[in-house]
Amino acid sequence: MSGPLVNANELAARSAMRFEGESGEYRAARTALLAEEIELRRSIERVAAQRRMLLPGPVVRDRYRFRTAAGELDLAGLFGIHDTLIMYSWMFGPQREAPCPMCTNLIAGIASTAKDTEQRAAVVVVARSPLEKVAAFAAGRGWRGLMLAQDLDDGYSREWGAFMPDGEEVPALNVFTRADGVIRLFWAGEMGGDTMDPGQDPRGAPDLQPLWAFLDMTPAGRGADWYPSLDYPNAASTPGG
The missing domain is CATH 3.40.30.10 (Glutaredoxin)
Known part of the structure; x- marks a missing residue:
């Protein structure tokens, strides 16, 4: 079933999640962020629905091997x-x-x-x-x-x-x-250098790489100049390695 959406701020305020020792300031900031996360979820759903409604694309001449x-x-x-x-x-x-x-x-x-x-x-x-x-x-x-x-x-x-x-x-x-x-x-996928925003690498949305989704939830984020490697020689000595 579907129906009218509740205001994201109202939904965020309904959340009962609390952590021992958190300050009032932390909770207020987290609730404000939760409202934005709800809006992001809705945007992802809206864009996915719009994508599914695309008109038939061009016919492909299968000349590939x-x-x-x-x-x-x-x-x-x-x-x-x-x-x-x-x-x-x-x-x-x-x-x-x-x-x-x-x-x-x-x-x-x-x-x-x-x-x-x-x-x-x-x-x-x-x-x-x-x-x-x-x-x-x-x-x-x-x-x-x-x-x-x-x-x-x-x-x-x-x-x-x-x-x-x-x-x-x-x-x-x-x-x-x-x-x-x-x-x-x-x-x-059509996002690239022509559609990138200032200060960001060209990438699509939603981002297909779980790596970036995880790092986006950390204080340092993706970093400005870090990229994954093909080999980590010392991986066994790192936490969890």
């Missing part, structure tokens, strides 16, 4: 039994000895929920490097159940925003649908 563990497939083959396909383009081209750390951190989250996601949609991570190289790195990370694909001629990567004419790789997220044999673009 991918190499996968199941053999060579076209875009239609990546759908499997589903009518929706989520494609993430990994910055891991043949010129790279190792993949982009930021992409890799994001894909770790995708991999951890891939089996759950695949109950509702196909999810594929595509890269330009040979499949053996990509699969070996994924295995070293312990990623299981995540479908990996090699873009055999860079055609998909070039046409769907992951490989620029100057040879630069960028991440790309595209969602396709299939109905009556016709593949269409449903949605594509």
